[in-house]
Amino acid sequence: MSSCSPSSAERTATGTSVHPAGWMLAPLSPAWATTSSTPGWKSPVSPIASARQADGAEGRSPMTHRLVLWDVDGTLLSTGPVGRQALEVGTAEVAGLSEVPHVSMSGKTDPQIVAEILAVAGTSPEESAALIPAALGVAERWLAEGRPRIVAEGFVQPGVPEVLEALSATHGVRQTLLTGNVEPNAFVKVDAFGLAPFFDFAIGAYGSDHPDRECLVPMALERVARLRSxxxxxxxxxxxxxxxxxxRCARAAGAHCVLVATGREGIGNLGRLEPDHLLDDLSDTSTVLDILLG
Structure with a gap:
């Protein structure tokens, strides 16, 4: 596992993310950028989300204190083919590929996926380091333009809106994203289905923060402490x-994990991993709340 120290992948004063290898993700475009609580970092937090996620702990029950970190693809929703296509188009465009190698994307960060495509295509690590930020920039624009397709071809996973609403109404619970998506792509996906108001994006952790998913939980814990006291x-x-x-990222940080069989891996394969809890989906709101809040 690569180093997870802040110096390895940190949000800089220009709103970029620095990869351990030295490449930098481009700053968020003005179309996505709204000022968040992180100095110098422009986070695509919707105005509604900002209003709902007010600071302070007044009125909370001392018995409940939970940070719920949601994966996006396969857990909250499916984008249909447009999510994969955005990364493939971005990589092909900047690398001049006439044919894009097929790689597994499930559970990986966007920078990791682009790096794997380039490696299979025969690109050297040095060349890849230079191409990854540009590829991700193209992918961000392509996904944003494909938002109508996300709505038409994708869907929200069963039970997700009800669980989000119930957790949002529970004192002492904060919800954010922990995802391999770079932050702008994560926002586009959840906002396409009207889910953005449930999340405090500024305290989340994303593929744009670090290409190693196992580094993301400590980042989210640090951010909620620093930004929300x-x-x-x-x-x-x-x-x-x-x-x-x-x-794996939950276990690396000592956090708990609920796995749902709504992605590609299936309940049989997930069951062999022995997570804290395994569910077919999130449609039984009461059961999900008992797990998370019990």
């Missing part, structure tokens, strides 16, 4: 995901 122990954090990589 709300300190969570790892045992108060729950990852909700659909892949082995979601479980």
């Amino acid at each position: 709300d300190r969570f122990g790892a045992d108060e954090a729950w990852i909700i995901g659909d892949t082995v990589n979601d479980l």
